[in-house]
Amino acid sequence: MKKNLLFYLAVLTVWVMMPLSGCGKQEGGKPSGGGVDNETIRTIMQRKSVRAFTDEPIPAAYMEAMLKASMAAPTGSNIQPWYFVVLTDKSKYEHVFENNFNMRIFNSAAAVVVFCADTTVTRPPRDNPDGAPVTRPNGTWRDDLGACTENFLLAAESLGLGAVWTAAYPYSERYASMKRELGLPDPVLPYCAVAVGWPANDEQPKDKWKPDRIHYERW
Numbered sequence: 134m135k136k137n138l139l140f141y142l143a144v145l146t147v148w149v150m151m152p153l154s155g156c157g158k159q160e161g162g163k164p165s166g167g168g169v170d171n172e173t174i175r176t177i178m179q180r181k182s183v184r185a186f187t188d189e190p191i192p193a194a195y196m197e198a199m200l201k202a203s204m205a206a207p208t209g210s211n212i213q214p215w216y217f218v219v220l221t222d223k224s225k226y227e228h229v230f231e232n233n234f235n236m237r238i239f240n241s242a243a244a245v246v247v248f249c250a251d252t253t254v255t256r257p258p259r260d261n262p263d264g265a266p267v268t269r270p271n272g273t274w275r276d277d278l279g280a281c282t283e284n285f286l287l288a289a290e291s292l293g294l295g296a297v298w299t300a301a302y303p304y305s306e307r308y309a310s311m312k313r314e315l316g317l318p319d320p321v322l323p324y325c326a327v328a329v330g331w332p333a334n335d336e337q338p339k340d341k342w343k344p345d346r347i348h349y350e351r352w
């Protein structure tokens with residue numbers, strides 16, 4: 134009887150400790166070990182904007198891994214409106230990034246990825262799934278692209294690369310030349326340009342934790 138009690142106590146202790154220690158979580162589809170101090174959270178907390186890079190190129194597999202992470206982002210109604218233009222030919226930047234104050238950053242980076250979005254969605258009418266598809270504005274494309282861009286930045290951080298998000302949309306003075314020079318078809322628009330490469334300096338993340346921004350149940 135006493136042995137049984139000890140056994141149940143041991144099981145209970147392991148069960149209670151599991152979320153704190155991270156043990157017991159499965160690999161593949163489920164978070165790996167570490168509890169609240171796991172690799173994913175460490176990568177998120179370590180991410181910072183990097184604006185100066187070495188000359189070293191980015192291996193193709195790394196670029197693919199970052200783009201895969203981007204396309205794994207959540208997206209309204211699973212529309213996945215994103216497209217990407219990967220740039221490495223700096224001789225074209227003068228025209229692509231006309232009047233863009235981030236030019237120095239782009240010129241330093243091994244690559245600049247222009248995140249683009251189809252701003253419309255073509256689907257059968259909601260009330261008639263057999264009807265002819267109609268094209269309407271996609272109300273969530275900017276949210277989708279934001280999530281997609283952040284995934285790219287986090288993947289870059291996890292690979293030891295540095296990156297910075299620079300705005301394009303809604304500033305027409307920035308995105309018009311990107312759309313024109315990169316040959317984006319309508320209704321595709323440039324959303325942002327991310328410069329990425331190997332960090333030249335030892336940038337550190339900013340501490341943005343402000344517990345007073347959090348309200349529970351009511352403001």
Ligand SMILES: Cc1cc2nc3c(=O)[nH]c(=O)nc-3n(C[C@H](O)[C@H](O)[C@H](O)COP(=O)(O)O)c2cc1C
Binds near residue numbers: 181297298
């Ligand atoms: C929508 C958006 C637009 C941004 N545009 C620029 C930009 O044009 N140039 C730039 O150097 N950084 C840009 N940034 C990066 C921010 O300046 C940076 O994220 C912010 O200062 C916080 O620093 P951190 O990324 O190191 O945490 C942008 C970030 C976001 C989210």
